[in-house]
Amino acid sequence: MTAPFQHVAIIGLGLIGSSVARALRACLPQVRVTGYDTDTDSRTAARALGFCHDVNETAAGAVVDADLVIFAVPVGRMAQAAAAIAPALSPGCVISDVGSSKADVAAALSAALPGYPIVPAHPVAGTENSGPEAGFATLFAGRWCILTPLPETPADATARVDALWTALGARIEVMDAAHHDLVLAVTSHLPHLIAYTIVGTASELEEVTESEVIKYSAGGFRDFTRIAASDPVMWRDVFLTNRDAVLTMLQRFNEDLTALQAAIRRGDGALLEDWFTRTRAIRRSIIAEGQDDPEPDFGRRH
């Protein structure tokens, strides 16, 4: 396969950045991969793990001669990260990222790097773990990667980023940033907010001890703790940068929760049973679409 890029620089070597590097080395071994992380320990770990040809001591140094730069930093740090590399960028270098909110990121990258072709991207994949050690090459296999090119982004740049993610095993969808932010508010941001909330609630009750919560978590609670263990800084920034869409979806959720609460209060079993029956079908569709495993109980060992 002809690689769509010769030299990819990755700024931010955490779970996602290091997984992109590993996937590039596995799927497109002819591509040079350089990297940088603001955290000294992460740079040291990245060098030891060897998923980049070179881990540079500066962000500017990492992007020299690159024809694609991918920002894999918390979305609130995109502007700062882009400013740091601007002086060292080669002409025509394509700019992309892996952030979970897109309108805010597109604005930040455009402002910091005027004139460069910008192709914001969001691979819808991840785990609850963080850091360079947590990444792996197959993270994106079979997962969707959403591209949200700007109106002024050259079609050729979008096509090359599409080709890159396709080579890493992802399935590509293109949409505008505003729609992306609404879709992800419901499929990702609201679930994380709810999970963070309930795990916090459960850990601070007077009547039930934290030890009891932990012991009896197999009744359902433990499923929420996985995503509530996700990176705090990354998620802080997601909620701050996609505020309006998150608040809109949260309003809908609250309306539904109030309706179910009222049904419980008045003993309306028919409403509850009907609601709970409808939600079963969604899981079957997610499994059929290949976005989750069919094994019961997430394939947990028994």
Next chain:
Amino acid sequence: MTAPFQHVAIIGLGLIGSSVARALRACLPQVRVTGYDTDTDSRTAARALGFCHDVNETAAGAVVDADLVIFAVPVGRMAQAAAAIAPALSPGCVISDVGSSKADVAAALSAALPGYPIVPAHPVAGTENSGPEAGFATLFAGRWCILTPLPETPADATARVDALWTALGARIEVMDAAHHDLVLAVTSHLPHLIAYTIVGTASELEEVTESEVIKYSAGGFRDFTRIAASDPVMWRDVFLTNRDAVLTMLQRFNEDLTALQAAIRRGDGALLEDWFTRTRAIRRSIIAEGQDDPEPDFGRRH
């Protein structure tokens, strides 16, 4: 091992009832296991699967000569199921169940079967699947089983039920029914209610299609769909019978969600980051306690 019972009758052969039968056959093969289910198809399936020595055509027939009866029916059906077997019970037969709410069930069983030793039990284990085919013998291994004996329950009966569940691999805790209902409201009932709510919310939006929700569910939403695929009748009854504790916990959750919502609205990143950092620790404790698998992403294949 001397078995604590000679003949166990299981009323209700769904996920939990059939798992108890299978676990008995595997762990205490000298115990006779009889069963009954109100659903004809479930009786036929149970016979074909062979996890009972005998699947009877009536509930009363199944309990003849049993020294332990376990009700594994939705908690709203306990009274009716108990009434159906009352005429056929042997003197001194111990009565137990596997229901997810305990105060309501204890009252129903006491009223229907006065004078019998009653040991309500709740194995905190399950999967999102239902029916006789969904059960398996190791479902309770390493999981907690909570016993909530009544003040008048003879200590000997409680000890025998304890010994039975211990033989099936469970870890035993004894507490009063009211405390059980509060603990499970937060570790199981509230998580199910929240999951049912958000999956319903996501499937009925105007701005985002159900197809998009399914495609991009790997961003976090899919984790909620597992427990929102649980048995609708069972969960309808849990919310109706443990109403007060569920509404109390829901109130706490709503207060916390409102606080996080306000933090997002006013851009309070410090509050969000602090909250999200605290919730990480809970998951580590759950894994350390053996109540969940340590593999990232629930060990999903990538």
